[in-house]
Amino acid sequence: MTPTTDFLNLLENLPGSYGGPTRPEPGPYAVIGSGEGTLAAALLGNLIGTNFTKEGTQFVLSSPDAADAARTYAELAEVAGANVRRISTGGEAADVDVLVPAGALSTYHYAQAVAYATGHAEEAQAADRAMTALAALCAPQSAERNPARDLAWSLWGRAPLLLAAPDAEALPHAWQALLARVGKTLGVPVPGDPLPLVTGAFEAQHEHGDGRIALILGDTDPALNITREVLESRIDEIIHIPYPEGSEAGYAGQLAHWYFAAWVAAYVAERYQQAPTDPPVLARAQASLAGEDTGGLTLRADHEDGHRTRVEEDDWQADEDELDDAD
Incomplete structure (x- = not known):
């Protein structure tokens, strides 16, 4: 399979794939994100409108490249008196209570983990149903x-x-x-x-x-x-x-x-004839921020010659005709 086919298969099978804890934690709740957890924390704003809490449960969503910020958030919440649940794509054992898959689709797993942990199972299941319907249309x-x-x-x-x-x-x-x-x-x-x-x-x-x-x-x-x-x-x-x-x-x-x-x-x-998967330079940048040895590899992009993609109307029509013929 090509990277594109693999990604599309992963995307199609994403609805309902959350397999983490579903037991609610004690409230009230707050959520904050760093690194790959930032977007999920923003999408959870309709369920949890608070970033920090002094009681109940503080959720900290993070990834190894943003571990320092996540530790600071967790320590502040613990000092204030809240129970902390750390949801991450990896890192040291002390920094992870719930492990979720890394990558561009990690947002789903972060968000569903918090939805279930805050007693919003119905909303989590409604999201899965809506996503399943979309998968049938978009696959x-x-x-x-x-x-x-x-x-x-x-x-x-x-x-x-x-x-x-x-x-x-x-x-x-x-x-x-x-x-x-x-x-x-x-x-x-x-x-x-x-x-x-x-x-x-x-x-x-x-x-x-x-x-x-x-x-x-x-x-x-x-x-x-x-x-x-x-x-x-x-x-x-x-x-x-x-x-x-x-x-x-x-x-x-x-x-x-x-x-x-x-x-x-x-x-x-x-x-654009690009793979939807992460480019190598992103992995190197995240590894560098996580303190990993990148083997001397640089963070320079693959195209270092000022390359620009040309987009022309004639190409658009030719490609569309080609796809129609393939169908």
């Missing part, structure tokens, strides 16, 4: 129109603006992380109030809006509706990506949205 063998692959076509050759309402501020972070790590391409999140940015960003250089696309993630609100109206006269395309069918705003909907982003990112990598 490579899907007989119907594949929404993830279709969106990847729209993103090919573009760096999308990523917008969401304040109660879904983790989604732009999720899409940016997955488009970069899996899709090997850039997304630009728009944090905070989007109106000052979208009303002014293209005024001095209108050509910067040429070919630009914006993704509105999750539910809209009045500010996003006005933002969309403004952008319609400044950029080429705006696509609203609501919560997947059968889910809604909240933990399950946001984790399912993250999962859809992972499918889209995988197909973006496919369009």
Whole structure:
């Protein structure tokens, strides 16, 4: 199997694959993330709105490359009087209470571990159901129109603006992380109030809006509706990506949205003829931060000659025809 096939198989089998503890811990709860646990902590904001607690259970989500920060968080919580549960992708035994798989899809395992440990089993199961439905739509063998692959076509050759309402501020972070790590391409999140940015960003250089696309993630609100109206006269395309069918705003909907982003990112990598797996330089950087011996290997990227990927309309059409013939 190729790395792409392996990753797509892993992605398809992700829903329901969490196999860690499911027993609730004593409340109240707080969660904070470092390293690979940062995104999961953000997605858990709808379940746990607190970063630190002086009682109950403090969850610290981390990875070996961010172990020092995680230890500091855990020590502060313990001194304050909270019970600490350390969820990590590896490291010293004292730093790990629950071990989860590492990699771009670790967010799912971190998040589900905390959802179950905070008594939100129903939400965790709802997330798995929504993700299972998405897998049927987005897997490579899907007989119907594949929404993830279709969106990847729209993103090919573009760096999308990523917008969401304040109660879904983790989604732009999720899409940016997955488009970069899996899709090997850039997304630009728009944090905070989007109106000052979208009303002014293209005024001095209108050509910067040429070919630009914006993704509105999750539910809209009045500010996003006005933002969309403004952008319609400044950029080429705006696509609203609501919560997947059968889910809604909240933990399950946001984790399912993250999962859809992972499918889209995988197909973006496919369009660029890139592997969706982690590049070697990321592993070396993480190992260096974790204090491991990297054998003298440098952190320089593979392409050191200023190489840029060329994206041309003729290539787009030729590739599309080629895929249609293959189908």
